[in-house]
Amino acid sequence: MTVLSDRQQLSYIAAQAADARLNVELETEGMTLNIGPQHPATHGTLRIIAHLDGEQVVWAEPSCGYMHRGYEKLTEVRTFPQVTTLINRIDWLGSFANEVPFILAAEKLMEIEAPPRAQYIRTILFELSRIANVSLFLGDLGVQMGAITPVFLAFRDREYVLNLIEGATGGRFHPNFDRIGGLKDDLPKGWIDETRQVMRKLRGFCDEIEDLLFGNEIFQSRMRGIGVIPADVAKSFGLSGANARASGIDWDLRRDQVLPMAWDKVDFKVWTHPDGDCFARCWIRLQETREATKIVDQLLDDLPPGPVMAKVPRIIKVPAGEAWVATENPLGEMGYYVVSKGDLGPFRVKIRSASFNNISVVPWVLKGVYVPDIITILASLYFILGDIDR
């Protein structure tokens, strides 16, 4: 790959040259370390084959497919309403967010639009699933770095968000709440007040995590300057979401495209960071969680009254056509290229999941780092295995 001639690789080559003199005398040889598929740090079953020289990585390659479920094939034998429940399971931590781009693509083909109240509730639930997803990331980050407490705090506060999602949709992890033309149901009574309280708690959680983890000097010394991904590399690998924004790419699909969602009606900041290292990626996510709580609060303030379902036929047949809709999911750009032939089900769905692209940078970024940094970098890139393998 041409983009490899970067300072990171140069520094590795220099280190190799320095070691070479030693190696001649000591006759050392490399060691291949299999990290995964069963390993505490791989969230699921990603396997990283790392060739080590001492504790330094010579090359590393992820091996996927331990959780390949063939969703693109499965969608072809399902009807449009049946697909929503399936794609919940791609990124299982931010599952509501997975439904939205698919439903939007189908709506685009049918040329209908959800009523405003449905758009608002969709956006609220979308941001809630972002909070649920990223707050777990913030806690899990601690575990990857050896701090055991943050993950419990994260689970504690994510629970509130999951309760909200379950209270509204009925599904804790797999809401299946989105319908073509709107939502399955309106919000239950008391939900809005509860959500406001939870958002306040979540902001407290963000402060706690910042004090406990991000401000910690050990944490910073582990994160800063590690796993630097420059902007041009990030773009050529198609990194998205916080990973791209941490490299200074100011690109957020919530702001930068027109969608029938409510993001254009709220005021929020898209954070970017010039460094592109592990710390930048994690810090961007922390800030995004804070922004998400603010977005939810604003949307709750001006939630319009009205129906949550547009008029759609009972049996949904999507007219022939092709549509691409991508949204800014918790993990990054998640898009569906839906090809319909006027049938009950889609003809072909290409699922562009964020983690697949985000993790494809791993062989590049892991060159020359130490074994502990493998874990840090993987944690900061933040992948969900279901999102890689689909």
Added chain:
Amino acid sequence: MVRLSDTGTSETDAAPKALPGDGLREGIVDLLRNALGEGLVDTHLVPNDDLWVRVDRSVWRHTGEVLAADGFDYFCFLSAIDWLPSPWGRGEDDPDDPPPERSTEIVQGVAGGETRFQLLARLNDVRRHVGVTLKCDLPDDDLVVDSWVPLFAGANWHERETHEMFGIGFAGHPDLRNMYLPGDFEGYPLRKDFPLLARMVKPWPGIVDVEPMPALEEEEETDTAEGDTKGDESS
């Protein structure tokens, strides 16, 4: 208390930029037409929404180069479409019945096409906030196209996946091993003629119908919809 977030390590231009209009996408089409000439086969433009461009196989890599030079340096995805209608349907056929007649006519979608397999890729311009979907026809007897890996490093995995799932070759790709499936797996799962076994191993529960009344069997084959009578009563 001073928070990290207050230290302002972030720099951003938060103001949303003006959304791209027609002129922008038409400009892209013009640019491609000038650069590719005959290589540009067809385009489809939905104003203020999206742009499809179908190019010839011979200029596939060149298209990428031209677009990358024009700011489309964000690689989104690369995949393929098999336009053959599935010979298996949704797997809901009754195994006892004779197999139903299904159309085998290949009808391509947006921006047309001539072959069964079409390459599908998307590039974004993150500054102008515009994307373009590229398509490319691949003849059945020679499913090979130039690799994009020298242009976009991210194409590496996507081309591996496409190779594995559709059997499309990529000339110049460094390493076309399988990503998901075992190395000795036979067949290309995302091709339409590859059966989905989960839908083959057991018959669809929906095939079963309510058994008609023995006495009235010859009288009429009742439809499921006529079961409504009882429902009306109870509701």
Added chain:
Amino acid sequence: MPKVPGLIKGLGVTFGTLVRTAKEGANTVQYPHEKEAPPIRARGVIALREDNCTACMLCARSCPDWCIYIEGHKQLAPPRRAGGKPRQVNHLDRFDIDYALCMYCGICVEVCPFDALFWSPEYEYSEPRIADLLHDKDKLGEWMETVPEAPELEAGAEKKK
């Protein structure tokens, strides 16, 4: 104000949590002894009101996982009005849901035109043997007791017809 070192702040967070847990109690519950009630809408298990079911097969056909098995036959029922002709109705012989396959998507409950299927928030029905997760119509009928009333809707919502 000088910046407090992050190391000290971190210790403060854990100690603060320690004190809060000691004073206000933990955020966890001691599961078998005390249980958290799931929200009303929680999709725990599907309950069947057998009287309403007409064996129309809609749910079995719309199930993405093919996990609903229905068998039925037609029979004569007493006439609606005195002196009328006996009606032909569908009688349900078998209604099985295989919870080992079920994805809890709720499509069956939604498509049911006769209000025969309901969600119950009950969740404690795990089984040591996978075959026992196939609930037949009697067991599905038992869940009917646990089905709650649908919750009231938030202000601004449009009433369902």
Added chain:
Amino acid sequence: MLGLAIEIPYWGQSLLRVLGGIVAVLLPAGTIVYLFLFKMMSFMQSRLGPMEAGPYGSMQLFAEVGKWLQKEDIAPEAADVRIFKMAPIIVLVSTFLLVAVVPFGPDAYFTNFEVGVFYALAVGSVSVIGILIAGWASANKYSLLGGLRAAGQLIAYELPMVLAVVGVVIQAGTMNLQGIVVAQNTGEIFGFAGIGFPFVITQFVGFIIFMIAVQAELTQAPFDMPIAESELVSGYMTEYSGFRFLMFFIGEFATAGVFAFIASVLFLGGWGIPFAWFGWEGLADVPNWMNVAGPLIMFAKMLLLTFIIMWVRFSYPRFREDQLQTFAWKILIPVSLLNIAVTAIIKVAV
């Protein structure tokens, strides 16, 4: 110098010492595990920890031990079985060796050794051998990396620990731990003898360095790279299960307790109370009841110190291996050398 009220024959003394040693190792270990690992950690994570076995889960540890003892003693096929099985014993033995010189009261000690400090620091590093051979003999790459990391780390932190203690030795003028206790409790600060003269006051830098080094010696976060469950699964312990894992486990927490004992002897005045309170002149005046009260005082001080050790452990993420070495060689060792120099100058000058 046995001034006990009752005469005990030599075999009886030996038996008592063995029993006492076992109690002195296992009791702190059990207390630390229950109090800090089970309860304090859980509370810091807003949960309750084990609650089922016994009141407030107090019998949980016995349940765990019972579970471990029942497990099969497995060794990997490619392991060097004899050495593999030996490793946990070596680790545990080093803990028992350590506790041998800790004084718990005027007469409540196992041995009164003139070079007690020297001995303690020496046997403290025996566990490195156990860990290294555990890592090597497991025939597992994670174990190997963990073992090597542990060896590098323990050797690197042995030095600051020794150097931190040298300040105390200079000030006390003896290497006998009993002597150090007496020196602290008979001392006075500018003529005020109300709190004795615990060396933590003058040797605060040494105390901090000693505690950091203890943290590293115990391979507790932020220095737990040899175990590093997110990188190396469990480091050198990866392949161990059953009672051999139990030995590592006891070794880990018992060593924490013993190091806390030693730290309290060196810096916090050990078992003693300021002798001025009761007008005792020297060790000979201390009455017999201190043989009972002394261990309790020691235990309280040990709990205080292990609380800090565990608190840090549950709050911090871990360093990287090279950062750890940098920290030891470039910060801790120069600082502790400076501390020795300053202490020595003041000692000579005063």
